[in-house]
Amino acid sequence: MYWTEMKKIIIVVIGALLNAIAMNLFLIPANVYASGFAGLAQLLSSLFSLFTPFTISTGILLFILNVPATILAWKKVGKSFTLYSFLSVFLMSFFMEVIPVIKVSPDILLNAVFGGVIGAIGVGITLRYGASTGGMDIIAMVLSRMKDRPVGIYLFILNAAIVITAGYVYGWEKALYTLVALYAATKVVDAIHTKHNKLTALIITKKSDEMKAAIHSKLVRGITILPAKGAFTNENKEMLMIVITRYELYDLERIIKEVDPRAFTNIVETAGVFGLFRKE
Template sequence: MYFTEVKKVIIVIIGAFLNAIAMNLFLIPADVYASGFTGAAQLLSRLIGSFAPFNLSTGILLLLLNIPVTIIAWKRVGKSFTIYSFLSVVLMSLFLEIIPIKHVSPDILLNAVFGGVIAAVGVGITLKYGASTGGMDIIAMLLSRMKDRPVGTYFFMLNAIIIVTAGSLYGWEKALYTLVTLYASTRVIDAIHTRHEKLTAMIITKKSAELKKAIHAKLVRGITMLPAKGAFSNENRDIIMIVITRYELYDLERTIREVDPEAFTNIMETAAIFGSFRKD
């Protein structure tokens, strides 16, 4: 358990560092905007610098934007996920203040692509180990715990506001390069973790009762039990079917390994669901 937590902290540090590198060496110098709360902080920083008599850095604004959602997540989602997510935000804000902003390349397209890819690697590995980079990821987890709502709509709306505002005030060319960054980020996160909002897990196990109890203790999700028999061994087993969000994949994998390391699990992307998504 101690080794797992240390590894998780190291991954969060690496993810935050990669995100800061992407911002200060690629996106900010090229005036290309990131997605989500990071892009919102970047745009607000520029707006304040343009219209106010003082400046606030992207790192400080990113931290301030995440404080309200972190407080809500602490009460509604869970302490472990919230602590690691806020740690990621704090470290990224710190790295954004420490790493100097400098041009690596004068080419806007290269900055958009490499900034998006490097940031996505940071986000992807952080999600893979059960944390998040804050902002919209925390909101997505909150919504998944409360009601089954389409999180993608909120991502789209926030990113659309960033692009339209930046384009209107500072020119459309650089603002539209944000779309290139978003595309590159999405493809890389797909490869490392998953951008699919919902996943179906089919778990074949001999310890169905213990595993069902452990999953219910960790996740607020309904479970369907199906009888099964091994074709080669003729042994009776059970199939546990559960639909989860991508934010819960790490917790599910960890629970399965702890209860039944020999269980066979198949994770499938889920296009849509109908009916109750939560545990009654």
């Protein structure tokens, strides 16, 4: 357990470092914007420098923007998820303050692509190990726990506002390169983790009671149990079907390995869910 948590912390550190490198060495020098709260912080920092006598770094603004999101997650999601998310945001803000803003390449397209890809690797590996990078991830988790609302529309509105403002202030060419960075980032996160917010897990095991109890102790999700029989061995087993969010996949994998390492699990991408799907 201690090694698992330590590995998770190491992944969060690496993810935060990669995000900070993407921002300070590629995106910020080229005035190309990231997705979500990072892009919003980047845009606000630029606007402060242009239209006010004050200068506030992107790292500080990113931390400030995530404070209310973290408080919301603490109340609505859970302490473990919130702590790792806050650690990720704090480390990313810290690394952004430590790493100097340097233009690695004068080519804006290279900055957009490499900034988007490197940042997405950081986000993808963080999600893969059951943590988050804060911001829109926290909002997505809160919405999935409260009501089954697609977070994509909120992320689209926020990113659209960032792109339009960047185009108005710096020229529409910058806005188009921002779209390139967002597209590259989305594809990389999808490849590393999963693009679907909902997943269906089909778990075939001979320890269904223990598995059910372990899942319910960690995840507040409904489980459907179906009889199953091995075609080759003729052994009687049971299949547990559970729909989860992508943020809960890491915890579910851990539970299955701990309860029944020999269990066969099939993770299916879920296009939609009808009926009750919430925590409360």
